[in-house]
Amino acid sequence: MNFFERQAAARRTSTRLIVLFSLAVIGIVLAVDLAMFVVFGGGAGGLALTTIVTLAIIGLGSLYRIASLRGGGESVALQFGGVPVPEGATDTKLRRLRNVVEEIAIASGVPVPKIYVLEHEAGINAFAAGYSPSDAVIAVTRGALEQLNRDELQGVIAHEFSHVLNGDMRLNIRLIGVLFGILMLGLIGRKILQHGGGRGRGAGAVLVAALVALAVGYIGLFFGRMIKAGVSRTRESLADASAVQFTRQTSGLAGALKKIAAGETGSALAQRGDAEEVSHMLFGDGVGFSGLFATHPPLLQRIQALEPSFRADDLEQLRRRWRADPPSASDETPASGAASERRSPLPIAPVLLPAAAAELSLTPPMVAEQVARPSPDDYRRADSIVASIPDDLRDLAKQRDAVIPLLLGLLLDAEPQVKAKQRTEIQARLGADTATAADRLKVERLDPLHPMLRLPLAALAFPVLRLRPRPGLDAFMDTVHAVVNTDGRVSLFEYCLGRLLEVQVRESLDPSRYARFGRRKPGNVKQEFATLLAVVAQAGHENAADAQRAYLAGMQRVLPRDHLPYAPPAAGALALDAVWEPLDALDPLAKQVMVEAITAAVSHDNRVTVAEAELLRTICSVLHCPLPPMLERS
Structure with a gap:
């Protein structure tokens, strides 16, 4: 299944989600009406009022939660207490995480996402959240950083990037908002019972209504878990397959799954209440569901899909070994059981960038097949591309004050007259210093830059650009628009790069609006x-x-x-x-x-x-x- 088929499947899943949600709402409304009729009696008018109130509670609950997630992936990461990974992190594990994420983003052809660490979570887990790649967040637990080696971490991040690229991430975040509504009645009933329901003549009726709401809330909980399980399981298997295809080896992803299955901490999250809400987004089961409610295939099944010779006995051997000697991120030997093969990645030869004037061989079907489907060669090339970007330009891409002149410098035209007009537009909006800095970077550093390094450089700069306040980003977008529309002679690449920056910034500012x-x-x-x-x-x-x-x-x-x-x-x-x-x-x-x-x-x-x-x-x-x-x- 290629990218376009996965996107189409995600759209069909969105339609199926609406149908399932509608059936869940009908079931809840009927249950409330039946309970109120049995307890209080009443005619058609009373049942109509009960139906309207129930629908209003569900609808308002969903709208409230959807509105709370308008910030996209970042709002989910912050809900879990995620801590952003700084550009200049000195912690070796954080640097390794950033390097892996940057390489996979460049190999995939998307902007580098924001990176968060759930510092208080000892289990091995991760998730990708957001409405589009432009507002995506990759979050990993501290347990994953401490226990996974580089190959295993790479497999987990490649798995999460599959969700970023294929539309799963957008569906996941919408699922949180939609399902919150059918849980509202149970939440209201629980709150009323916790506070005693009040005193007076109507207290008994209030308590009865609260008990009904709590009982019906369990119906909502049942439907919510069933919907998440039905939507999530197949996509997790596909994401495992995509990660293996990308990284060229099974040992990394399989090793991470083995450490979850046989390690002491597993993948469970300490924040169980929040974990249930996002259980369908996680790399591993964060709550402990099984059977009908399982959002992920069984761990042994996932491992055997990667290593068919692996058996349950091998898992037990790993448990015994790791009780005495827990695994750590410093162990670069892939985790394996006695019966599994000790496979290592194929030898990687250095990849050199083609000459700037080189001609490439490609066909339309080949290009369509490559869209959002990075291969092992792409990962190797991404490593070479990052290494080929001059150190001073990489440093500028990580500095808040330098990132705007750097990106504007990429948009400046080679024709002096056009560039002079562009400088005037920059100066009018962002000041003479920014215009001068962009021009200097264009002449001294960006003109000699290999054509294949311009988009990756912009991808590296994007996370820092997103940190600027909204008025600054609005001014930047206005400037980009003016620069690329200065003159009809602006090159097509400069125009398209400017348009790409506008699209990415716009989507990062209002993620839910453009999804x-x-x-x-x-x-x-x-x-x-x-x-x-x-x-x-x-x-x-x-x-x-x-x-x-x-x-x-x-x-x-x-x-x-x-x-x-x-x-x-x-x-x-x-x-x-x-x-x-x-x-x-x-x-x-x-x-x-x-x-x-x-x-x-x-x-x-x-x-x-x-x-x-x-x-x-x-x-x-x-x-x-x-x-x-x-x-x-x-």
Whole structure:
């Protein structure tokens, strides 16, 4: 199942969730009406009032919880007492965690998420939360940092990134809000009973109503657990498979699961009340559910999917061994049982970046297959990419005061006249110092930068950019918009990178507002396709006839029965302002065809330079189809 199929499956799951929630609400309303009729009697008017009150409580409860999660992944991490991992962390385990997260983010083609540690949790666990990659948070427990070696931590983080990329994370956070409503009656009944229900003539009736609410609350709890279990189990197995595909070896992820199964701390969380609410989001079972309510497949089953020869007896041997000598993060030998193979990753050869003028070999189906599906080679390349970024630029990407000039420097045009106008726009909005710093970085550090390092540098800078206050981010977005719209001659890459920054900042500021699964079909956005493919074809071909052929190759992929003549817009890249939102609202499977169409236009002349490949990656990222770096395959 590829990225687009997983997105489509997540959308279908969202629909199924609505149906299950509706059935749960109907069941609760009927139970309340029946209980009130048996206890108090009453006619149709009384039952109608009871129904309305019950629906209002459930609806308001869900709306309240959804509103409390508007902040996205960060609000969930903070609810658990998560502590952000600073950019310049000196703790070796925190540095290792940051390095692993950064490498996997760059290999996946998404901005680096915020990283949190649940310092007071001794169990091995983790979760990803957020509405989109732009507001994603990766949180791990202190127990995971203390007990997992690098390979095992890498397997856990790769598992969580699967949820980030495939739409699971968005569904998970919505599930928290929706299910809270059907638990409201039980919470209200419990609170009333805790405070005695008051005194006076109506106290008895209040206590009876509280008991009814508490009893019905257990019905809501039953439905809530069933819904979470039904939604979560299959996706956890798929995330395990994605993590193995990404990291090229099973020993890391299997080792983490063995340490949960046989270690003393397991994966249980100390905050059991909060853990139940997010049990469907966790890497391992944080509450202790089993059977019908289990949100994860059994640990032994998950391990055996990775190591078929592993048996329950091997797990018992590990328990006995670790009682005497508990595992730690410093042990780099993969955790294994007596009957399991001691497998190690395949030898990793250093990966060199291609020459800036190199030409890559790619096909539309190959690119579509790579979207949000990083491979082991991508992880190796990400390590090489991070190492290739000059140390001083990496340091600037981690400094609050330097990150804005750095990102604006990436957007400045090579043409002096255009760049002068861009400097004026920056100075008018952010001051002369910022404009001067951006220009200096452009000339001294960014112009010589390899084209393949620009997007990763922006990805590294994004977590620091998000730390700025909202007025500062609003001013930054306004400046980015002005810079890329200064002149129609701004390069297509600079325009698209600016647009990508705008999209990511906007989504990080209002995560819940922009989270959606698209439903449009290609036939509803014909003109938008024509505009995008015409601009891409024109940018990649100096000869008008070649550009027209490239345009037609792309249109043949996406709208083979339609004839829209090649008509490159006079505004050039700026004409794309009108296409992003309609194209981003495409159905997931239609987006797969869209990616193939864009690739067909870029690669029509069988010559795809590194710069063109990076342009393709940028366009895909704007349309929420993250593409790993270095597209060539041996």
